[in-house]
Amino acid sequence: MEKSKLILVFKTFSKKEFIEFAKFVKSPYFNQKKEVILFFQLIRKEAPNFNPKRIDRKILMKKVFPDSVYEEKKFKYISNLLLKIAEKYISLKETEDRYLIQEYHLLNAYVKRDLDKNFNFIFNNSAKKLTESKKRDSDYYYKKYLLDNVASEHFDKKKVRKNNEHIENLINSLDLYYFSSKLKHTCHLLNNQQIISSNTNLKFTKEIIDYLNQENH
Numbered sequence: 001m002e003k004s005k006l007i008l009v010f011k012t013f014s015k016k017e018f019i020e021f022a023k024f025v026k027s028p029y030f031n032q033k034k035e036v037i038l039f040f041q042l043i044r045k046e047a048p049n050f051n052p053k054r055i056d057r058k059i060l061m062k063k064v065f066p067d068s069v070y071e072e073k074k075f076k077y078i079s080n081l082l083l084k085i086a087e088k089y090i091s092l093k094e095t096e097d098r099y100l101i102q103e104y105h106l107l108n109a110y111v112k113r114d115l116d117k118n119f120n121f122i123f124n125n126s127a128k129k130l131t132e133s134k135k136r137d138s139d140y141y142y143k144k145y146l147l148d149n150v151a152s153e154h155f156d157k158k159k160v161r162k163n164n165e166h167i168e169n170l171i172n173s174l175d176l177y178y179f180s181s182k183l184k185h186t187c188h189l190l191n192n193q194q195i196i197s198s199n200t201n202l203k204f205t206k207e208i209i210d211y212l213n214q215e216n217h
Contacts, residue, residue, distance in 0.1 A: 001060075002052045006083045009090070010047060017093075018044055024089045025082070036081050038064050100126055100143045107150045111157055119154055123147070138180040145173035 001007060013021065025031050025040050042063055046054050053059075057079075058070045064078065095102045103126045110119040130143055148170035155164050 001055050001057050001079075002050055004079065006079055006086065007043070007050055007055065009083065009086050010043065011050065013047070018047060021086065021089050025085055030088060031081070031085055033078075033081065035064050035078060036085070039078050040082055100130060100146065104143075104146045104150060107147075108153070111150065111154045114157070116154075123151065123154075138177055138184055141173055141177035141180055145170055145177050148173050 010018075022040070022044070025037055031037065039060065042060050043050075043055060057075050061068075061070050061075050061078075065074070068074075095105070103122055107119060107122055107126070110116075110122065127147055130140070130147065133140055148166055152164055152166035152170055155166050
């Protein structure tokens with residue numbers, strides 16, 4: 001079991017993440033099976049080394065189901081459930097660590113629920129936070145596109161007989177995100193090309209550079 005996807009995930013967990021995940025896996029919202037909690041607790045005791053003999057699937061399952069005969073199908077079911085919960089935890093942590101991504105999903109939810117006051121408060125704070133960012137890289141323009149996009153969705157849902165100016169903003173943000181990402185990855189590719197002496201056909205790169213030069217004039 002030491003080479004399973006579940007153990008590989010747990011090997012990346014810090015002490016703090018194990019503490020957080022212990023609370024996460026006990027939450028009825030994410031897990032309602034006591035067997036999964038016990039299964040996790042048994043595995044956690046073996047962190048960070050995860051001795052193969054101590055996390056043997058039959059030994060673990062015997063402790064989780066002391067009155068039952070080992071069944072591979074049952075082991076896979078419990079193991080996969082815990083893995084899915086762990087992946088949910090990792091996904092949420094990534095969202096929390098990337099500012100404005102979580103807010104973007106919340107804004108979308110507010111649009112669907114017609115909560116204008118809540119939407120405006122979160123949107124204004126998010127737009128302010130983005131504006132205060134010193135970087136103007138591809139990540140910045142991606143997040144600006146997300147905000148412009150959700151602003152457009154919010155405007156359209158109001159069904160106001162007025163031109164949706166957010167559409168032009170989101171198109172411009174999308175263009176700048178694409179251009180900056182394209183150039184960033186092109187530079188990376190050209191750098192690799194020098195190292196390994198390979199030839200690469202880069203489409204539209206010259207056209208993008210020419211376009212950006214014209215815009216600067």
